[in-house]
Amino acid sequence: MIKIAVLTSGGDSPGMNAAIRGVVRRSIYNDIDVYGIYHGYHGLINNDIEKLEMGSVGDTIHRGGTILHTSRSEEFRTEKGQEQGAQNLKSLGIDGVVVIGGDGSFKGAEKLSQHGISVMGVPGTIDNDIPCTEMTVGFDTATNTVIEAIDRIRDTATSHERIFVIEVMGRDCGNIALWAGLAGGAESILIPEFEYDMDEVLDRLKQGYNRGKKHSIIVVAEGVSTGSELSEQIKEKSGLDTKVTVLGHVQRGGTPTAYDRMLGSRLGAKAVDLLLEGESNKMVGLNNNKITSVDLTEVFLEKEKVDYDLYELGKSLSI
Ligand code: F6P
Numbered sequence: 001m002i003k004i005a006v007l008t009s010g011g012d013s014p015g016m017n018a019a020i021r022g023v024v025r026r027s028i029y030n031d032i033d034v035y036g037i038y039h040g041y042h043g044l045i046n047n048d049i050e051k052l053e054m055g056s057v058g059d060t061i062h063r064g065g066t067i068l069h070t071s072r073s074e075e076f077r078t079e080k081g082q083e084q085g086a087q088n089l090k091s092l093g094i095d096g097v098v099v100i101g102g103d104g105s106f107k108g109a110e111k112l113s114q115h116g117i118s119v120m121g122v123p124g125t126i127d128n129d130i131p132c133t134e135m136t137v138g139f140d141t142a143t144n145t146v147i148e149a150i151d152r153i154r155d156t157a158t159s160h161e162r163i164f165v166i167e168v169m170g171r172d173c174g175n176i177a178l179w180a181g182l183a184g185g186a187e188s189i190l191i192p193e194f195e196y197d198m199d200e201v202l203d204r205l206k207q208g209y210n211r212g213k214k215h216s217i218i219v220v221a222e223g224v225s226t227g228s229e230l231s232e233q234i235k236e237k238s239g240l241d242t243k244v245t246v247l248g249h250v251q252r253g254g255t256p257t258a259y260d261r262m263l264g265s266r267l268g269a270k271a272v273d274l275l276l277e278g279e280s281n282k283m284v285g286l287n288n289n290k291i292t293s294v295d296l297t298e299v300f301l302e303k304e305k306v307d308y309d310l311y312e313l314g315k316s317l318s319i
Pocket of ligand 1: 102127
């Protein structure tokens with residue numbers, strides 16, 4: 001192994017820069033040439049690849065987003081795109097690629113490996129929806145962003161004695177809603193993994209109302225319903241003043257927390273170590289506070305990412 005490249009793909013997440021820095025610095029520390037592939041797989045196909053130096057990642061550890069930019073590339077789903085990408089790497093003598101992203105990005109990595117390139121995945125997404133790791137880079141920051149918003153909304157909800165529906169990201173995975181809802185003391189948390197019962201949501205509101213608690217926070221993951229649809233339904237069925245806030249892409253940006261910087265740094269460096277040991281087709285992850293690695297096939301096989309106990313905890317604490 002003489003040359004390594006790194007790319008970010010899919011939705012960006014805070015801490016990706018720390019992971020890129022981990023890859024770059026660990027490579028240089030080991031006297032390995034390291035390249036940045038810009039704009040994810042799209043850039044790989046278009047040969048948007050540049051050699052990186054120590055300074056390329058200087059002053060980036062605290063920055064949100066990804067200095068390499070990112071994309072969701074349709075072209076890389078095709079055999080032609082994959083072949084072109086692998087060819088571009090081979091012509092630069094690059095034999096290993098670290099892919100920072102989510103499971104779609106890892107599917108791309110697997111394809112790349114079928115064209116003779118060693119690959120290592122680093123889980124980077126705000127959704128925390130990747131199996132075989134307890135945390136993904138960016139989830140902690142995004143959850144803290146949501147909690148800050150909930151706290152602010154609670155102030156005005158209390159003053160005006162209103163119900164607020166807060167829509168958060170998570171098309172298929174409810175971890176942001178669940179963690180932020182729990183830590184933010186939401187009255188109801190609706191996530192895609194479990195069907196919700198509108199009567200139960202209304203009962204909770206009414207019980208609170210009868211006890212004199214006239215404000216409520218309902219956190220809904222975008223994969224369940226839009227905030228406005230849910231808020232309209234609640235308004236209609238309860239007759240209570242209901243407002244909606246959609247947090248949207250605010251959740252994807254911002255300064256990464258210390259946790260995400262640490263996680264990104266640890267995972268990025270480990271990905272390089274494994275490539276140097278001749279490993280491929282794996283994902284590095286965090287389990288019991290140790291950096292681990294697992295075959296990508298295992299990551300693709302597992303489905304469950306939401307902890308049912310946490311969901312139950314949320315229900316029992318928001319009575
Ligand atoms: O995968 C991260 C994520 O932020 C999801 O939570 C969200 O559903 C999706 O990306 C939004 O993607 P885009 O920014 O492409 O609209």
